[in-house]
Amino acid sequence: MRNKILTVDDSKTVRIIVRKAFKSYDCEILEASNGVEGLAVAAKEMPDLILLDITMPVMDGVEMLTRLKSDPQLKNIPIMMLTAEGGKDNVLKIAKIGIRDYIVKPFKEELLIEKAGRIIELKPLSDGPTKVRSIFDAATLLVVEDKPAIVQQIQAGLKHTPWAVHGVSTQGEAMDFWTKTPPDLIMISLTLPEDAAFTLFRLIRSNVKTKYTPVFGLVVKTEAGPLQQAQTVGFTTVITKPIDVSELESKIAKAMNLDTSQRYFKLESDILVMRLPENCTPAVLAEISNYMKPKLAEAVDAGNNKAVIDVHPLKSVHMGVIKILMLAMQTCRELGVQFSLVGNTQLIAECKGFEDTRNWVFHDTLENAKASLGGPKAPAEPAAAAPAMASA
Amino acid sequence: MPATQEISETLIRSNISRAVCDVFKTMLSRNAEPAVTVGDGAMASWPPIPVDGDAVPQVVGTVGFIGDVNGLIYLYLPLPFAELVTSHLLGMTVQELEEAGDEVVNDAIGEITNMTVGSFKNGLCDAGFPCKLTIPSILRGSNFSIEPISSVNRFIYSFESSGHKVVADILLKAGD
Numbered sequence: 001m002r003n004k005i006l007t008v009d010d011s012k013t014v015r016i017i018v019r020k021a022f023k024s025y026d027c028e029i030l031e032a033s034n035g036v037e038g039l040a041v042a043a044k045e046m047p048d049l050i051l052l053d054i055t056m057p058v059m060d061g062v063e064m065l066t067r068l069k070s071d072p073q074l075k076n077i078p079i080m081m082l083t084a085e086g087g088k089d090n091v092l093k094i095a096k097i098g099i100r101d102y103i104v105k106p107f108k109e110e111l112l113i114e115k116a117g118r119i120i121e122l123k124p125l126s127d128g129p130t131k132v133r134s135i136f137d138a139a140t141l142l143v144v145e146d147k148p149a150i151v152q153q154i155q156a157g158l159k160h161t162p163w164a165v166h167g168v169s170t171q172g173e174a175m176d177f178w179t180k181t182p183p184d185l186i187m188i189s190l191t192l193p194e195d196a197a198f199t200l201f202r203l204i205r206s207n208v209k210t211k212y213t214p215v216f217g218l219v220v221k222t223e224a225g226p227l228q229q230a231q232t233v234g235f236t237t238v239i240t241k242p243i244d245v246s247e248l249e250s251k252i253a254k255a256m257n258l259d260t261s262q263r264y265f266k267l268e269s270d271i272l273v274m275r276l277p278e279n280c281t282p283a284v285l286a287e288i289s290n291y292m293k294p295k296l297a298e299a300v301d302a303g304n305n306k307a308v309i310d311v312h313p314l315k316s317v318h319m320g321v322i323k324i325l326m327l328a329m330q331t332c333r334e335l336g337v338q339f340s341l342v343g344n345t346q347l348i349a350e351c352k353g354f355e356d357t358r359n360w361v362f363h364d365t366l367e368n369a370k371a372s373l374g375g376p377k378a379p380a381e382p383a384a385a386a387p388a389m390a391s392a
Numbered sequence: 393m394p395a396t397q398e399i400s401e402t403l404i405r406s407n408i409s410r411a412v413c414d415v416f417k418t419m420l421s422r423n424a425e426p427a428v429t430v431g432d433g434a435m436a437s438w439p440p441i442p443v444d445g446d447a448v449p450q451v452v453g454t455v456g457f458i459g460d461v462n463g464l465i466y467l468y469l470p471l472p473f474a475e476l477v478t479s480h481l482l483g484m485t486v487q488e489l490e491e492a493g494d495e496v497v498n499d500a501i502g503e504i505t506n507m508t509v510g511s512f513k514n515g516l517c518d519a520g521f522p523c524k525l526t527i528p529s530i531l532r533g534s535n536f537s538i539e540p541i542s543s544v545n546r547f548i549y550s551f552e553s554s555g556h557k558v559v560a561d562i563l564l565k566a567g568d
Binding site: 010011012013014016017020054055056057083084085086087088089090104105106107108 | 414415418419478481482483496499500502503506507509510511513514516517518522523524525526527528
């Protein structure tokens, strides 16, 4: 449920500034221009936080605060004073009545957000509620690592992606970076001097801008202590060195909740092509499995009821691959999708060796497979190609 | 109750300079520099604004303070500058501001004055002169002067911000 913040100030200007400050966060701003209105809105809406001015007509902030604290229904609502009244004696007197924080005007919007974020959960709004980020969208990754070779390895390994990988070596540099450019994901070496990784993690989680940013730990597998500590404090995941870059890429995509379906599913003309990559790790198979039904259903919904299952790039067949192919064919049958298979010579030979797969019929090229479904004819029908197995 | 005379001109000058500079820097992202004064510091800017037919229209925010020391401060901003700082403060374009009308500029300058006077009087409170703020009001025009009655001590300070003259006119009730 969205947090509600009530701003009580006789100045419309301040209420606009408050609204502006919170506009990038998932919260509802309620307004009142004096203490009487403020009490009425508080009783009706039960806000999660009240920002309260002092000098107001009709009923001032001190009286409203006193009344809130004497009302059993409202006394637990956190109050933060936001006022030009900042004399030490007055602040102390008000603090005794019971407030969570005190901001003296003039104030920076960032300070307001930071202090409010310590009292209530402030979730940044995404660019658009329905927009799903894809594997082809740009992203900023920050690597905090004092060993330049590791940063270079990550940069080189992710070079083919649209992600910008920035390396810094100290806690200070990291904080400078994310103040200017909030990253989409942060990787931290767990063996930075003086437990800096864990200090940084706490700072990341206490900052509203980075509170929900995925944080990966980087550590050698044998460093059991830091590895366990990272898991305990809540790092998103821990990547062990030496780094398997394809595994890292897959974990980054998952942590950033990216739509990776376009890697495996692509609509070509009116035919949905499902392509298995060269190396089908369990993580890859799980991803494909998750996308399978929604992508096929989406194609059917759009009027495209033909599919080619392309396993041509695969280097070897194993049980996981067989299962995913069976699932694909089963799903096609369930949805009434016509399909055909594309394989390579080695794969076709291997399939002949299994009871479940020996009757599968493969085309040797994508064009032939498409042509078998009534797509554009291939320039020349290779003699070795077997007839396609169509489904109903 | 301590006498207003106990408050030195140095304290008033340092408080108002700090207040104006802080508010402009924090809320408006602009520097405000105390203007160089010639002769008798506090009153060198007399009169606060030129009074004649060709004068630039002014938006003047007023906020008072009451307690162990009583007084009020007028903050003068030329109208074009008042509009500029309002659009910055509220994140509005000049066109949006024109459509919104004078009320928005009045409210914004009232709030800027409230923050400035608040900061000024917090300095007085911490120096042993507790007092509270009053609510702001706005005066607009191009051909007027504000005259205090005789039992008031007056201090006028000018500031320069983005090529505009901002004036703080401080009136303190004498002999409380």
